[in-house]
Amino acid sequence: MKTINVGLIGCGFMGRTHSNAHRRLGNFFKLEHQTVLKAICDFNEEKAKAFALTWGFESVETDWRKLIAREDIDLIEIAAPNNLHAEIAVAAAKAGKMIICEKPLAMDGKQGLAMVKAVEKAGVPNLVSYNYRRIPAVTLAKNLIDEGRLGRIFHYRAKFLQDWTISKDLPQGGDALWRLDAKVAGSGVTGDLLAHCIDTALWLNGDMDRVNAMTETFIKERKHNLTGKIEKVGIDDACAFLARFANGSLATFESTRYARGHKALYTFEINGEHASIAWDLHDLHRLQYFDHRDPGILRGWRSIHVTDGDHPYMGKWWVPGLQVGYEHSFVHQLADFLEGLANNKTTGPTFRDALATQYVCDAVLKSARTGRWEKVSKIRQSS
Numbered sequence: 312m313k314t315i316n317v318g319l320i321g322c323g324f325m326g327r328t329h330s331n332a333h334r335r336l337g338n339f340f341k342l343e344h345q346t347v348l349k350a351i352c353d354f355n356e357e358k359a360k361a362f363a364l365t366w367g368f369e370s371v372e373t374d375w376r377k378l379i380a381r382e383d384i385d386l387i388e389i390a391a392p393n394n395l396h397a398e399i400a401v402a403a404a405k406a407g408k409m410i411i412c413e414k415p416l417a418m419d420g421k422q423g424l425a426m427v428k429a430v431e432k433a434g435v436p437n438l439v440s441y442n443y444r445r446i447p448a449v450t451l452a453k454n455l456i457d458e459g460r461l462g463r464i465f466h467y468r469a470k471f472l473q474d475w476t477i478s479k480d481l482p483q484g485g486d487a488l489w490r491l492d493a494k495v496a497g498s499g500v501t502g503d504l505l506a507h508c509i510d511t512a513l514w515l516n517g518d519m520d521r522v523n524a525m526t527e528t529f530i531k532e533r534k535h536n537l538t539g540k541i542e543k544v545g546i547d548d549a550c551a552f553l554a555r556f557a558n559g560s561l562a563t564f565e566s567t568r569y570a571r572g573h574k575a576l577y578t579f580e581i582n583g584e585h586a587s588i589a590w591d592l593h594d595l596h597r598l599q600y601f602d603h604r605d606p607g608i609l610r611g612w613r614s615i616h617v618t619d620g621d622h623p624y625m626g627k628w629w630v631p632g633l634q635v636g637y638e639h640s641f642v643h644q645l646a647d648f649l650e651g652l653a654n655n656k657t658t659g660p661t662f663r664d665a666l667a668t669q670y671v672c673d674a675v676l677k678s679a680r681t682g683r684w685e686k687v688s689k690i691r692q693s694s
């Protein structure tokens with residue numbers, strides 16, 4: 312068995328999901344590679360030391376540059392805030408490390424393109440953690456669409472709703488709240504939440520051509536945790552946009568952190584010529600499916616409990632009828648990445664795939680500023 316030594320940067324929310332994936336992987340997936348939690352890196356040393364103990368990392372670093380310079384590290388995982396992704400990824404690629412980077416790829420498309428160039432020039436395997444692709448019901452949706460069961464696609468509808476930033480007293484900046492600070496996050500719900508919806512949509516329904524968006528910042532000023540001052544809020548609190556896909560289908564996307572009662576309501580529905588599918592993160596192990604070709608007396612929405620051994624990934628887990636959850640999407644992502652390494656196959660979403668999502672986000676934010684339809688930049692093959 313080949314060993315891959317992991318250096319993980321960031322021990323917050325995503326640091327935990329990535330560490331948990333490494334811990335569970337070998338017990339459920341029989342792979343040619345095994346990963347070793349070699350080093351955890353966080354600029355908060357106390358937090359990093361406690362994290363190393365909890366998850367079993369062999370060593371602690373506080374400077375990601377030192378981590379990247381270490382010869383005993385093969386794979387760098389970036390689970391730090393968005394403004395750090397580009398600098399870390401470009402340095403890791405130059406050092407010849409494999410990279411798994413959290414989403415969104417970058418602060419904007421320009422930065423994202425530099426990252427794509429860096430990993431492709433270095434020839435290092437790379438993956439961006441758009442983990443919702445690897446929820447078995449979502450992968451099943453992909454398989455059904457690729458088999459042509461829906462026929463021509465007419466509509467794509469997605470939303471991602473939360474309600475945790477409604478209080479005007481919530482500060483911006485620092486752990487988790489960096490999401491409200493545009494200098495660190497790049498954007499608000501567009502890069503944080505809609506990026507997930509966009510990645511899934513591009514994967515399921517192909518390229519997006521143009522978008523027309525509106526955004527709003529409901530709370531204009533918030534105290535900054537790091538400066539202690541009241542500062543302007545630069546992120547979009549809410550975003551809704553229309554889109555046209557290259558396959559001729561029409562789409563609507565909506566995201567907000569001001570939808571009282573919703574914590575993480577990611578849903579999508581796709582309507583095709585023969586069939587429709589719908590999925591809801593709050594019920595993530597189910598896929599709703601309607602097929603017009605069913606005999607009339609039986610026609611109706613089916614709620615598929617995605618737990619059978621022949622459903623994506625499910626043969627690796629328990630027995631039919633017993634479901635898996637959110638954290639398993641990170642295990643699946645890692646398993647696919649390692650399987651790709653073993654078979655010399657590229658596993659998506661690569662940095663290049665994630666750049667396409669970044670370009671949609673850029674076009675959405677541009678359209679919200681101009682009030683016009685905006686074209687989505689195309690990725691050149693040689694970029």
Ligand SMILES: NC(=O)c1ccc[n+]([C@@H]2O[C@H](COP(=O)([O-])OP(=O)(O)OC[C@H]3O[C@@H](n4cnc5c(N)ncnc54)[C@H](O)[C@@H]3O)[C@@H](O)[C@H]2O)c1
Nearest residue numbers: 321322323324325353354390391392393413414415486487
């Ligand atoms: N795939 C998903 O569904 C998903 C979900 C949440 C977050 N994310 C992404 O993951 C990344 C991290 O988000 P999070 O929720 O884990 O944030 P978090 O605030 O919980 O954790 C970030 C960690 O990074 C550390 N950090 C900050 N600056 C650092 C530096 N210079 N060097 C080393 N460590 C540093 C912080 O101390 C903190 O421990 C973001 O890019 C975010 O968009 C993805």
